[in-house]
Amino acid sequence: MEELPEYAERVLEVAELIPPGRVMTYGDIAEWLEEGGPRQVGRVMALYGGGAPWWRVVRSDGTLLPGHELSALAHYRREGTPLREAARSADSHVPRLDMKRARWDGDEGAGDSAHI
Numbered sequence: 001m002e003e004l005p006e007y008a009e010r011v012l013e014v015a016e017l018i019p020p021g022r023v024m025t026y027g028d029i030a031e032w033l034e035e036g037g038p039r040q041v042g043r044v045m046a047l048y049g050g051g052a053p054w055w056r057v058v059r060s061d062g063t064l065l066p067g068h069e070l071s072a073l074a075h076y077r078r079e080g081t082p083l084r085e086a087a088r089s090a091d092s093h094v095p096r097l098d099m100k101r102a103r104w105d106g107d108e109g110a111g112d113s114a115h116i
Contacts (some may be wrong), residue, residue, distance in 0.1 A: 022104035
C-alpha cells in the first residue's frame with residue numbers, strides 16, 4: 001500500500017471526524033488545518049478520498065459533487081443530512097445541502113482531537 005503525503009493524511013483524518021449528517025466545505029478543512037486552501041483539499045479528496053466519508057466534504061454552495069450526486073444523496077438521506085429541495089425551475093431536480101443546518105464547525109464532539 002502506497003504511503004500518503006502528510007497533508008493528504010491530515011485532510012482525510014479531518015474528513016473522518018465529521019459526524020454523520022454533517023458536512024464541512026473544502027475551505028473549512030483547509031482553515032481547520034491552517035494549511036492549503038479549498039483546491040488543495042479538493043485535490044486530496046479526488047486522489048485519496050475514496051475510502052473516507054467523501055460525501056461529508058462539500059462545496060460551499062451546497063451543490064452535490066457532479067457525477068456523484070446520486071451516491072452522495074443516498075448517503076445524505078441515510079444519515080439525515082439537512083437538504084433543501086431543488087426548485088422546480090432548476091436544471092436538475094437534485095436537492096442541495098442546507099448548509100446553514102448541515103455545516104459542522106469542528107467543535108461539537110471533536111473532543112481532544114481538535115486541529116490535527
